[in-house]
Amino acid sequence: MASAGDVRDMLDLPAEGQPRPHKKQKVVEKRPEGITRELYALLGERAPPIAINENKYKGRPKWMNKLRVRPWSMAPFTNSARSDGLVLNHWQRKHESARPPVTAPAPDESQMDVDQPKEEEKDETPKTAEHDYAFAKYNIKPRLPRRYTDEEYERNLKNDDWSREETDYLVDLVSEYDIRWVIVADRYDFQPNLETEPDGNALVPAKQNRTMEQMKARYYYVAATMLSIEHPPSEMSEAEFELHERMLKFDPNRERDRKDLAALQINRTADEVREEAMLLEELKRITSNEQNFITERRELYSRLEVPISVGNTTMYQSSAGLSQLLQTLLQADKSKKRRSILGDGAVPSPAGQTPNATGSAGRAETPVTQAANHKKGSTASKETHQAVRTLTPAEEAKFGVTHHERVSAGVQFRSDRAQRLTQAKSNVQTQKLANALAELEIPVRLFMPTERVCKDFEKLIQSVNMLLDARKVSEKVESEIRVLEAAKFERERKAREAAGLPALPRPEVKTEADDGDTGISASHPGDPPAAPDSSAQAGHGQPDVAQETSNGGDGTHKRSASVLSATSESNKRQRR
């Protein structure tokens, strides 16, 4: 038969996790006193819910009776914090030592003590007087500087504003209230002694209301002076010197201004308080978001710095293509366990939040565009839309407002458009463009793809393209010339042979004529002497051809052409 342990084993339970539940024991209630056994048996197992046993006074437990009663007595005491020796009485536990030696331990000894307190009190009294009253140690006073003497006052502390009497009064008050300035200022009520003026007609000086700052300034000055008289500043301890400095530097005006501000602060209206609370809330939100911003921006930058694929993006222009891209990106994100692109896209970029951001997306511009359309539409609608502010061209430039003829659906990056320009139909052409840009030290991905930069970039790419076309044409023409020259040479040779002259060495241009249209890079790599030659020829011939094709293009074209040729040369070298 399986035991509980076996079952536990089978069920993978901890061996002795919980103790086995006890078997229900029959609770045998004790038969209360005052009920006969027979009657109790009749009640059955469940006793009626009536308390049969009455509560009895329990008294103190037995073991307590063995303890000796420790008597208390009403004892007089004096307080050393008082000067008048007032004697008060309080209950005090009698000291064991003060107890007279017990001759015979009788059971009712404690009783005796209580009955005869008077005799013991006499023993007690001198005892309590010996040690100090427990609460006297709390009687403390702050340390105040020494009081000035008459001479010291005359020499150091004279002041037009403060008479000697008033200074005395102030110093008295401060020491009386333990430098609690609030109370000193509250109770300050100096009555100038009028008896000093025997002249009844003399104007009674108007009792001036001293402010707490005035009192503080005066008292600190007096205290600092007294401190420096006691110890010259050179001999002061660090703490003393600090105190001295602080007291000397007290500025009542500044303190008064501070209090005025505090009063303003406390008397704010409900609206002001609400506004302040709102601003504080906003500030809290901003500071808490700042960190998020920083991390997100960093992530965005790191994403932008990923090497750009030079592949064609046309496949992503359609919605199907986009969704496919999204899928692949999501997949990549999942595997990388990074934040999804959607999440990043949902958070507004920091640039997008600044009001004069030029790179605002198409959606943000729509209201302005609509307004512009209305403006064109009719004067009536113009009047109705007076609320929409029309911008002068200067302002438009300032705020980066642009009007688009045709706004394509969805979001697109301006830099993307610029990027697309660098992608030509053939890889060779793309490579050439990239080379040209590298030559001009223009990064393939624009650093600051603003509107204007993009436009200029577009222009640049166009001219580079044009240049490349021109060169292509010129090379074609050149190779044709060469072929024709070769044919001419052949003819002349034949003519000479026919005339009996020795044959001239044959130039190596014949093969070039076959693949001449592929351009410079396709010129014969396996022919070292020919390459510089051809490039030199190109260099010589280029200006003319460019002039021909671009209808007298300006100097930049010429320069860039020469640069390009150099590039192509270096390019060739690299290939080799």
Place this chain on the structure above:
Amino acid sequence: MNPSNPPQAAEYGGDEVSAIVLDPGYSTTRAGFAGEDAPKSLIPTYYGKYNADGQEKIVYGDDVFVTPRPGLSVHNPLNKDGIVEDWDMAERVWEHSFMSRLTGTKAGNPFQNGLNDIANDELPAEMEVESDEKPLSDSPLLMTEPGWNPAKAREKTIEIAMEKWDTPAFYLARTGVLASFASGKASALVIDIGASNISITPIHDGMILKRGVQHSPLGGDYISSQISALFKANSPQPITITPHYLISSKTAVEAGQAPQAKYKTFPADKAPDASYRALLEERTLAEFKECVVQVWPGPTRLSAPGPNGIPNEDMARTYPGRPFEFPDGYNQVFGVDRFRVVESLFDAKAAVPDPESPFPPPTPAQTIPELVKASLAGVDVDLRPHLLANVVVTGGSSLLYGFTERLNHELMQMFPGPRVRVTAAGNTSERRFGSWIGGSILASLGTFHQMWISKKEYEEHGPNIVEKRCK
């Protein structure tokens, strides 16, 4: 806790010297031993005076209410400001407050109480000396006073305590300070709503700031006068209060119906004075205040429109009324009126007009919010936020239903910036006896015993010492 163990001195700091704390108010006088949680002796400050057998007799304590003796007139030794006017009677009433319950009357001469048989020749002579013993000769006495008590009254108080009662040590403390101690604060703004006065006392470090002390007469008695005015203008019929002593029997009547009661009549020569009737009417009014009167909880005034456009008064009308039965059996349900009688504590314009009232119509400066404002204007700016965060409400009339809530709203509206925190003891007796309890705490502290003015010091410096010591 085992009563045989003394409390730890460090956690409690107490050292009881069997001091007596006496807290005389306008309506009641409280006395008890320091260290206890409630005054043992609570008597009305009113006393009765009547002539019997050609002698003037005086009734103290609760006995005043009991018997309508012929010609019994009721007086109060204090004036409406809570300052003692009649010093002789004040002394006797105060003496009664502690003699009746605390110190007890001294045992008479054991030879004369009829319990001892003495031979005639043994009658000792020194018994004469003992009969001269004064009531407080072995208990220090802590007394309270309002914050605006004049110096002369303070000196007179210590004179009585030292010379008439022979107390070994004496101290005079402000009620505001003690009330703030009772709620465990050394700095607080105490709002005390008493019977004759409401007072605002700013306290810093256990000392009152005199320039911030404000008081006005809009206390419990004023509320009673407002209720009386309301009864006079009651709509089905004006209500007159007939005190219990004038009613021999009554039968129950429907609400609003005329009372059916048999009245007692006193012939002119047997009737008590009108002041007696006024005192007993006041008891009914007190009951009315406890059962019916309610403070409009706010946050705006009763006369103002409420938060959702409904005027507060209409809102108050929708609340269920509260019934009250008068001693003669007349009963009525009180609706919005029960809010009106106390509204003038916060809004002077809301006072129920009554030309016959002993109280002039309140001025706006007498209302509680204005008093608090004036009080705070009298203290240093740096202290104000701290005081507002420690507002202590005490006094029997502050037990009006909804009072602290309304006070809180009023203060928050007046000072939206700083944190306002109103502390009010939830316990009725702690609220009524706030200043007494504070005194009980103070006088039982070990550190306080250096503050007492001892008899010796009094004899050296004279009564003027109270100004120097009880600051």
